[in-house]
């Protein structure tokens with residue numbers, strides 16, 4: 031099968047990290063699975079090598095995938111929901127379920143196209159039978175041997191025979207002209223494929239390929255509780271190898287098979303899980319220890335970073351319209367030892383939304399607007415997002431981003447800065463929003479991000495004056511960031 035329809039091998043970890051193999055420990059999950067299955071206890075190494083019980087894995091994959099594809103659930107929630115009810119699965123089986131479901135979601139359109147070629151009447155098959163074939167095809171696309179996939183997929187003979195013809199269908203896809211091939215090979219809806227081509231030009235294929243790979247597991251060190259080297263030592267003591275991220279000085283790629291949330295380091299607030307690109311966006315706020323507003327704080331990913339950059343001093347106002355996220359932020363702040371945050375639940379629109387900001391009008395040194403967006407930069411982690419987004423929603427995102435930037439800019443004091451960011455790779459949510467704002471606000475000017483990040487790092491992560499990150503160029507999620515300075 032051609033390389034272009036197959037993700038690259040996983041990128042987590044390095045040789046160096048792998049050679050210092052940490053002690054393994056038994057996960058709670060494995061103890062629960064052992065208790066419920068009556069299986070003999072093994073050493074951690076034996077457990078890791080235990081063959082998958084393919085029938086159980088397939089059943090769980092079908093449940094989780096089916097609830098995303100046919101019931102519209104979000105992928106992370108569907109997996110969480112399914113796996114919570116499968117206490118009898120060992121951790122290697124749970125991992126296989128998550129990996130297979132995500133892998134299929136990343137390649138769903140490609141898989142359906144190929145199956146339409148190799149299995150006459152595929153569209154008319156019963157749904158579960160289709161999904162079994164989809165899961166099998168995705169595994170083959172990801173490099174598993176045909177015989178092994180057929181042996182473990184409980185397929186009728188004619189469906190197994192169809193899978194053998196996949197290399198021919200992949201060749202047919204490869205032979206299509208680019209305009210037809212790209213949306214299918216990239217597994218993007220047509221309108222998004224066009225947007226990706228506009229955003230990345232000649233690099234669109236590469237960009238989409240990288241967007242369809244698995245993201246590294248990335249942590250940010252909480253500088254309020256120690257530095258990166260110290261965190262690495264603490265992680266190693268808990269059996270987790272890590273590698274410093276190449277761009278963010280705050281990040282570590284974690285190599286672990288166990289749940290990070292169960293680590294003592296995590297419980298003690300030494301780290302947060304946060305993509306390297308998100309860390310770089312947070313670094314655009316230089317956070318002098320005075321008054322900083324995180325206007326779309328959500329559950330506080332950036333808020334906690336800003337608090338650490340402010341050394342827990344000054345006033346950090348975290349605003350959001352979502353009460354559940356704000357509550358999560360409060361919990362995380364307590365764990366991280368953050369004391370300078372004040373949270374505020376604000377109305378989402380209308381005069382009340384403007385009134386809620388009156389007390390901060392012209393008062394903030396820095397205002398961060400990490401705007402709600404299409405999430406087109408995060409498809410490595412949320413692969414199903416692409417199948418939900420519509421052209422109308424994209425327009426709504428851009429319109430809301432303009433409104434929010436306008437509204438929150440009123441809090442910036444003369445000489446202060448407005449920092450705008452998204453996890454979108456699309457121009458209409460990024461540069462176009464900034465251009466629109468500047469056209470109505472001649473008192474604001476763009477400050478190149480390299481002035482904030484330093485010339486060397488700035489050059490690596492910017493396009494023009496803006497932060498511009500993408501998986502194929504930086505191995506981060508896709509992010510945009512801009513710094514605007516208000517005249518004194």
Ligand SMILES: C[S@@+](CC[C@H](N)C(=O)[O-])C[C@H]1O[C@@H](n2cnc3c(N)ncnc32)[C@H](O)[C@@H]1O
Pocket residue numbers: 325326327328329330331332333349350351352355376377378379400401402403434
């Ligand atoms: C990209 S997320 C923020 C992520 C967060 N900054 C972080 O780093 O974890 C965008 C946030 O904007 C919030 N939001 C949506 N509409 C808003 C509004 N009108 N005013 C303020 N926040 C809003 C959403 O609830 C969501 O939490």
